Amino acid sequence: SLTAEESAAMPLTSITAWEALYSRLKITADQDGGKNILIIGAAGGVGSIAIQLAKITKLNVIATASRAESEQWCQKLGADYVINHHSDLIVQYRTLGIKDPDYILCLNDIDRHFSAMTELIAPQGMICSIVGCQEKHDLDRLKSKSAGLVWEFMFTRPMFKTDDMIAQHHLLNDIAQLLDDGILISTLTNTIGPMTSATISDAHQQLLSGTTLGKLALTAIE
Structure with missing residues (x-):
């Protein structure tokens, strides 16, 4: 039901967002509906799908x-x-005025956000990050809350040939069905044009700016 460009924008960010919410944070609609999730940097490619998945799972999204x-x-x-x-x-x-x-x-x-995250996270809460640290941080800040920090890296399963590697196939099928049903929308916001050295450079510069919304796409080489 999507264009080629709308479809191309979805797989990698969908895997990352899905695994972060459901595999790493272990969120389920039955047990966690009504809880609060803070998504930092939510307007980019991963955040744009994570917001939608979190709402499907009945979370309150900040x-x-x-x-x-x-x-x-983000509001859209x-x-x-x-x-x-x-x-x-x-x-x-x-x-x-809402719960942490x-x-x-x-x-x-x-x-930049480590201190704020460890201050805000609720007791027994969980933090997931897709970006690595360049600095050293004191994990003891989470100890009194019995809170946890986990990582999401979408290539973990294929790199290490984990027993559940097939899960990525299944989740992409689920994403496709949610898109076909109109429950999710594509996160594509800008189709730059046919793939050339100039358009690739343009797309790269837009990504480096840190101000892109959703996902960018290039069309096939003409």
């Missing part, structure tokens, strides 16, 4: 974005609240 355009995009995808990750996350979150997040999904700059 997204972070840094511009009016990205805030509107279903975020219940949007706060600015360039400002004080703790103050902004607590101003909302049971889950945090960090999609950008874990070094």
Whole structure:
């Protein structure tokens, strides 16, 4: 039901978002509906699908974005609240007057946000990050809360040939069905044009800017 470009935008980010929520954070609709999840850097490719999956799982989604355009995009995808990750996350979150997040999904700059995440995470909560640390951090900040930190890397299963490697095949089938049913929407926001050295460079520069919404796509080589 999608164009080739809309379809191409989905697989990698969908695997990452799905595994982060359901394999790493182990969220289920039956047990976790109504809980809060904070998604940091929610307007990008992974965040754009993570918001939608979290809402399907009946979570309350607090997204972070840094511009009016990205805030509107997060709201379109279903975020219940949007706060600015360039400002004080703790103050902004607590101003909302809601419970601290049971889950945090960090999609950008874990070094910058580590302190805020460990302060905000609810007791016995879980943090998942898809980005690595460049600095050393004190994990003892999570000890008194019995909170945890896990990583998501979509290539773990194929790299190590894990016993559950087939799970990625199954989840992509589930994503395709949700798209066909209109429950999910493609996260494609910009089709740059046919694949050339110039359009590849353009796409790369847009990604490096850190301001892209959703996913970019290039069409086939002409």
